[in-house]
Amino acid sequence: MNANLEQIKAEILAGAEELTSSKEVYEFKKKFLDGKTGKIGLLMREMKNIAPEERAAYGKGVNELKEWALEFLGGLDEKMKAKELQDRYEAEKIDISLPAVTVKEGNLHPITLVRNQIIDIFAGMGFEIFEGTEIETDYYNFTALNTPQDHPARDMQDTFYLSPEFLLRTQTSAGQIHVMENKKPPIKILSPGKVFRSDDDATHSPMFTQMEGLVVDKGITLCDLQGMLDEFVKKIYGEGTKTRLRPSYFPFTEPSVEVDCSCFECGGKGCKLCKGTGWIEILGAGIVNNKVLENCGIDSNEYSGLAFGIGIERTAMLKYGINNIKLLFESDIKVLNQLNDK
Ligand code: PHE
Numbered sequence: 001m002n003a004n005l006e007q008i009k010a011e012i013l014a015g016a017e018e019l020t021s022s023k024e025v026y027e028f029k030k031k032f033l034d035g036k037t038g039k040i041g042l043l044m045r046e047m048k049n050i051a052p053e054e055r056a057a058y059g060k061g062v063n064e065l066k067e068w069a070l071e072f073l074g075g076l077d078e079k080m081k082a083k084e085l086q087d088r089y090e091a092e093k094i095d096i097s098l099p100a101v102t103v104k105e106g107n108l109h110p111i112t113l114v115r116n117q118i119i120d121i122f123a124g125m126g127f128e129i130f131e132g133t134e135i136e137t138d139y140y141n142f143t144a145l146n147t148p149q150d151h152p153a154r155d156m157q158d159t160f161y162l163s164p165e166f167l168l169r170t171q172t173s174a175g176q177i178h179v180m181e182n183k184k185p186p187i188k189i190l191s192p193g194k195v196f197r198s199d200d201d202a203t204h205s206p207m208f209t210q211m212e213g214l215v216v217d218k219g220i221t222l223c224d225l226q227g228m229l230d231e232f233v234k235k236i237y238g239e240g241t242k243t244r245l246r247p248s249y250f251p252f253t254e255p256s257v258e259v260d261c262s263c264f265e266c267g268g269k270g271c272k273l274c275k276g277t278g279w280i281e282i283l284g285a286g287i288v289n290n291k292v293l294e295n296c297g298i299d300s301n302e303y304s305g306l307a308f309g310i311g312i313e314r315t316a317m318l319k320y321g322i323n324n325i326k327l328l329f330e331s332d333i334k335v336l337n338q339l340n341d342k
Helices: 002-018 022-033 039-049 052-091 110-123 152-156 174-182 222-237 290-295 312-320
Strands: 135-137 166-168 187-196 207-217 243-250 253-262 279-288 304-311
Touching: 002 022, 002 039, 002 052, 022 039, 022 052, 039 052, 110 187, 110 207, 110 222, 110 312, 174 187, 174 207, 174 290, 207 222, 207 279, 207 312, 222 243, 222 253, 222 279, 222 304, 222 312, 243 279, 279 290, 279 312, 304 312
Parallel strands: none
Antiparallel strands: 135 166, 187 207, 207 304, 243 253, 253 279, 279 304
16 A cells, blocks of 8 residues: 555656646646545545555555645645746846837927917907918909009019919918908908918928918007017017017008017127128018008098018028028928927
8 A cells, every 4th residue: 555655656756847837737736636536536535445444544644645745736836836927027027228119299380380379479469360262363462452463563472373363372461351341340360371472492482371460440550560569579589579660662551661570599789690680570561551441441531450461481480590491391300300399
């Protein structure tokens, strides 16, 4: 009998050498210790066939073997599990010195950023948005704006004509007429949009974006214009920035002005950006010409208006220090990444 127990013990010791995982230990354990089919389990079941006088010794021997096997294989199981856990830790180890995987966040395009900023500033002064169309008639783009056929001012803007009547608008000023035809004063609108001119160099592009402003009410003067533009310039270029109005000419405003702001780069001392003058031209504006009001059926004895047109690309170029307008249209991610306000 003892020889049999010794043999099972030897079998367990030898078999254990071959085991490589806790799963194998579990199966191996079952082979010996399962109550019904295991080798030691079967020895226990043999108990009833043993002569009563040998039963105590037999039971003791089998029990001892069972206790030993449980402890031995339990220990082995623990060791296997510890090793398996260690292996898993190794496999799942995170190298915290590796650069983090970052999610690239998109930005608004500088033209959109500047357009939104301008809208925010004027919306704060009570302006509403009017969006006109990119295809206009000659009447809205020129004639109604006091620029009839053969008017020399038509040469100021090289126009893409689609037909003798239709054209790609050269200025958002065309929207002024639509607004004044459809709405009685008081009027306070801001009109952003694309405009087109046959013009192409480092600072001009055949397509660019403007922001038109129009205010019509009783008693509107150049002071209102200067006040609003002062506020605009301070908000967009910085608190210390000053404005100055210079006489100019547009057929649809009288008087007409060109608006400069003090150079925000050098503070007015003179630098490359302001070409040594201390001032930078930023937009065209003026008091709405009485003829334009009358063209839209507004009594110029009762009402007056102011208008301004801001070039959005020009504003973005000044704000971000861009020297070529093409950079705003090429969508080079290396350029765009440098141009955001975050
Ligand atoms: N429409 C003019 C331009 O494109 C700008 C402007 C708008 C001037 C409104 C005066 C008043 O040059």
